[in-house]
Amino acid sequence: MSQLPARPGRIRRAPEGFLSPRDIREVAAGRRDFLRNAFVAASTAVAGSSLALAAEGDPAILDLPEHSKTLGRPVAERPYGTPSQYEAGLRRRESPGLTRVAQSSVSFAPLQGMFGIITPSGLHFERHHQGWHDIDPARHRLMVNGLVKEARVYTMDDLMRMPSVSRIHFIECGANTGMEWGNVAVPTVQYSHGMLSCSEFTGVPLSVLLDDCGIDLKRAKFVFAEGADGSSMTRTISLDRALDDVLVAWGQNGEMLRPENGYPLRLVVPGVQGVSWVKWLRRIEVGDQPWATKDEAVHYIDLLPDGTHRQYTSLQECKSVITTPSGGQTLLDRGFHNISGLAWSGRGRVKRVDVSTDGGRNWRTARLETPVLTKALTRFNIDWVWDGSPAILQSRAIDETGFVQPSYAQLRAVRGTRSIYHNNAIQSWKLAETGDVSNVQVF
Amino acid sequence: MSRFSELLLSAVLLCGSPGAAEAAGHFPNLGRAATPDEVKAWDIDVRPDFKGLPPGSGTVAHGADVWEAKCASCHGTFGESNEVFTPLVGGTTKEDIETGRVGAYIRGDAPQRTTLMKVATVSTLWDYINRAMPWNAPKSLTHDEVYAVLAYILNLGDIVPADFTLSDKNIADVQKRLPNRNGMTTKHGLWDIKGKPDTKNVACMKNCTSHVTLASSLPEYARDAHGDLAEQNRKVGAVRGQHTGGDGDAVATVNPGVALMKSQGCSGCHGIGNGIVGPAFRDVAKRYKNDKDAESRLVGHVKNGSGGNWGDIAMPAQTQVSDADVTALIRWILSGSPEN
Numbered sequence: 001m002s003q004l005p006a007r008p009g010r011i012r013r014a015p016e017g018f019l020s021p022r023d024i025r026e027v028a029a030g031r032r033d034f035l036r037n038a039f040v041a042a043s044t045a046v047a048g049s050s051l052a053l054a055a056e057g058d059p060a061i062l063d064l065p066e067h068s069k070t071l072g073r074p075v076a077e078r079p080y081g082t083p084s085q086y087e088a089g090l091r092r093r094e095s096p097g098l099t100r101v102a103q104s105s106v107s108f109a110p111l112q113g114m115f116g117i118i119t120p121s122g123l124h125f126e127r128h129h130q131g132w133h134d135i136d137p138a139r140h141r142l143m144v145n146g147l148v149k150e151a152r153v154y155t156m157d158d159l160m161r162m163p164s165v166s167r168i169h170f171i172e173c174g175a176n177t178g179m180e181w182g183n184v185a186v187p188t189v190q191y192s193h194g195m196l197s198c199s200e201f202t203g204v205p206l207s208v209l210l211d212d213c214g215i216d217l218k219r220a221k222f223v224f225a226e227g228a229d230g231s232s233m234t235r236t237i238s239l240d241r242a243l244d245d246v247l248v249a250w251g252q253n254g255e256m257l258r259p260e261n262g263y264p265l266r267l268v269v270p271g272v273q274g275v276s277w278v279k280w281l282r283r284i285e286v287g288d289q290p291w292a293t294k295d296e297a298v299h300y301i302d303l304l305p306d307g308t309h310r311q312y313t314s315l316q317e318c319k320s321v322i323t324t325p326s327g328g329q330t331l332l333d334r335g336f337h338n339i340s341g342l343a344w345s346g347r348g349r350v351k352r353v354d355v356s357t358d359g360g361r362n363w364r365t366a367r368l369e370t371p372v373l374t375k376a377l378t379r380f381n382i383d384w385v386w387d388g389s390p391a392i393l394q395s396r397a398i399d400e401t402g403f404v405q406p407s408y409a410q411l412r413a414v415r416g417t418r419s420i421y422h423n424n425a426i427q428s429w430k431l432a433e434t435g436d437v438s439n440v441q442v443f
Numbered sequence: 444m445s446r447f448s449e450l451l452l453s454a455v456l457l458c459g460s461p462g463a464a465e466a467a468g469h470f471p472n473l474g475r476a477a478t479p480d481e482v483k484a485w486d487i488d489v490r491p492d493f494k495g496l497p498p499g500s501g502t503v504a505h506g507a508d509v510w511e512a513k514c515a516s517c518h519g520t521f522g523e524s525n526e527v528f529t530p531l532v533g534g535t536t537k538e539d540i541e542t543g544r545v546g547a548y549i550r551g552d553a554p555q556r557t558t559l560m561k562v563a564t565v566s567t568l569w570d571y572i573n574r575a576m577p578w579n580a581p582k583s584l585t586h587d588e589v590y591a592v593l594a595y596i597l598n599l600g601d602i603v604p605a606d607f608t609l610s611d612k613n614i615a616d617v618q619k620r621l622p623n624r625n626g627m628t629t630k631h632g633l634w635d636i637k638g639k640p641d642t643k644n645v646a647c648m649k650n651c652t653s654h655v656t657l658a659s660s661l662p663e664y665a666r667d668a669h670g671d672l673a674e675q676n677r678k679v680g681a682v683r684g685q686h687t688g689g690d691g692d693a694v695a696t697v698n699p700g701v702a703l704m705k706s707q708g709c710s711g712c713h714g715i716g717n718g719i720v721g722p723a724f725r726d727v728a729k730r731y732k733n734d735k736d737a738e739s740r741l742v743g744h745v746k747n748g749s750g751g752n753w754g755d756i757a758m759p760a761q762t763q764v765s766d767a768d769v770t771a772l773i774r775w776i777l778s779g780s781p782e783n
Contacts (some may be wrong), residue, residue, distance in 0.1 A: 308546030
């Protein structure tokens with residue numbers, strides 16, 4: 001575990017693999033003596049071997065590790081592969097006290113440790129209203145009825161024989177960052193922004209199914225999606241969206257959907273909040289009026305300063321967040337850092353992301369990593385050399401419609417502070433001289 | 444759509460006769476017409492104009508009985524409980540019923556938002572209770588029970604009198620008394636696909652503000668309330684997680700019993716320290732502290748279901764749980780349900 005002090009700042013105390021608060025103070029104070037001590041200790045540890053006596057350098061190089069000198073494990077020992085034991089910290093987690101019962105609750109995706117834009121299926125955030133089920137696909141049915149020529153029923157076999165498409169889209173819960181409307185409430189990006197995931201979904205366009213049932217386009221204005229779980233989650237989707245890019249999906253990242261994400265069938269409504277992506281989808285109805293179901297009439301409504309609620313708020317507007325470094329993390333050292341984060345927009349592609357390290361006084365434009373896809377997460381990166389002084393890191397995304405992600409002040413000026421949903425304000429992370437990063441809001 | 448016309452065309456060609464191209468069922472041998480009974484079985488939604496509402500009725504008095512038997516354990520006798528979910532009832536006034544606007548929002552003095560303070564369409568409640576409540580046994584109420592229990596909730600909010608009978612005939616009149624019926628708007632840019640945004644930032648790049656004010660930062664208790672952040676970050680790479688929360692990783696040290704009670708569905712009805720539908724697990728341990736046969740008896744109760752020991756509500760047989768898991772759960776419960 002010990003590492004070569006090729007540059008002293010790169011060494012860390014073995015075996016914990018992190019800096020103690022004392023070490024961090026030492027780094028911040030520019031003192032590197034303790035690092036040299038660690039090197040001495042590491043060299044003493046291998047002093048028994050003749051090689052170490054003769055050679056000078058990093059024991060991780062000089063002292064060949066076991067895995068270089070022994071036979072490894074066989075194929076298919078783990079028929080369904082799992083992450084390395086060293087990655088165990090990155091998992092979805094609940095925010096203590098947020099909800100009362102675990103079947104109507106949320107687990108957040110660990111954005112602080114993720115790369116690129118795809119969320120591993122096992123880390124996809126969860127939000128259930130009445131628990132999840134692992135449904136036998138052979139018994140699952142999709143019904144389409146309402147303003148159609150013929151109400152029809154499809155088995156999974158039927159659906160999976162249809163002409164399918166695969167598309168990468170983000171899904172964000174309307175309540176993502178909802179705990180932060182009034183003030184800072186949670187320590188890390190996992191809890192502040194982790195009701196966000198992005199997958200490649202495979203399925204058949206809803207428009208194909210609607211056509212197959214002979215949708216009455218003269219009268220149809222809305223479709224209604226309903227789940228097969230106990231809550232029979234229901235949401236109204238406007239017809240223009242339903243015919244645009246909505247998918248009836250069974251595939252997620254090359255395999256079937258995970259049960260927590262709606263196995264065997266879910267709706268994918270690109271750009272729209274997660275609650276509309278009805279899981280365990282059993283029925284689509286075509287109608288001429290919205291349905292005002294519980295999760296669009298009583299929840300997922302936005303309370304405005306004048307006391308009215310906005311109903312059917314659906315779109316997830318352009319938003320971004322820096323994931324590295326982010327709240328609850330500590331920078332190892334001064335010097336070079338790659339600031340990295342995610343940007344997305346329910347209106348289309350991300351056009352540009354700017355990053356500020358001085359709390360929004362000055363901004364620099366970040367690199368967008370490919371692919372940059374419509375209604376998908378987009379990864380941005382920007383070079384930065386930290387000189388050890390306090391900083392406030394922010395990112396600001398702009399989408400292809402020209403919409404610029406708002407500041408907290410701008411968002412609150414229109415929507416107040418009493419809402420729960422659709423908080424897409426610019427996130428600020430404060431970096432202290434110690435290297436500690438924490439969640440703040442600035443004006 | 445053009446892809447679709449190609450498919451349509453090939454379907455026509457496959458069928459051999461242009462007359463076979465109906466407006467529905469374009470993929471040969473994929474899908475079939477739904478039977479009327481099938482549509483009836485699943486098409487349970489009720490719209491604000493009451494399309495889909497089945498005929499029926501129920502009194503407030505009958506609703507009170509249904510409520511006490513099937514709802515009160517989670518929502519409280521008066522719909523006031525905060526234990527399992529936000530309260531259903533409270534925060535509305537006579538004046539609100541008149542104006543259709545909940546005054547507490549306008550004044551900004553609502554401590555919390557109850558269901559009756561929010562709901563603008565009575566169909567929403569009928570539809571939701573019918574499809575999803577009771578939470579642990581959804582779709583088990585008869586239509587008349589739904590009318591009755593809804594009448595009871597509405598009476599708790601003084602929207603209907605105590606001698607009221609709610610039915611498909613008069614529900615439209617009740618709609619006219621909902622306290623927040625005029626409190627919703629759909630005039631915003633987040634619904635329509637071409638909706639206009641309501642915020643307008645500009646992408647200033649240089650000297651955008653003269654000074655930066657720290658408006659809010661993370662309170663110490665909140666920093667420590669999410670376990671050890673060091674354990675929630677990768678231990679290699681550009682950063683490390685900070686040590687917080689004092690005693691290690693909140694998640695990693697969770698007792699397997701806690702995980703099991705969640706994964707096996709017990710937590711829907713039992714809390715460790717609080718009762719929900721069933722008793723708190725710690726109360727179970729207390730009651731059987733000196734009872735040597737408790738383990739085998741309770742294993743039987745969980746597997747086969749049981750009732751009458753704690754109240755009027757019975758526990759259904761937990762047939763989904765393996766014998767080994769039931770035994771592990773009972774041992775854990777009887778040992779006082781340690782959380783880590």
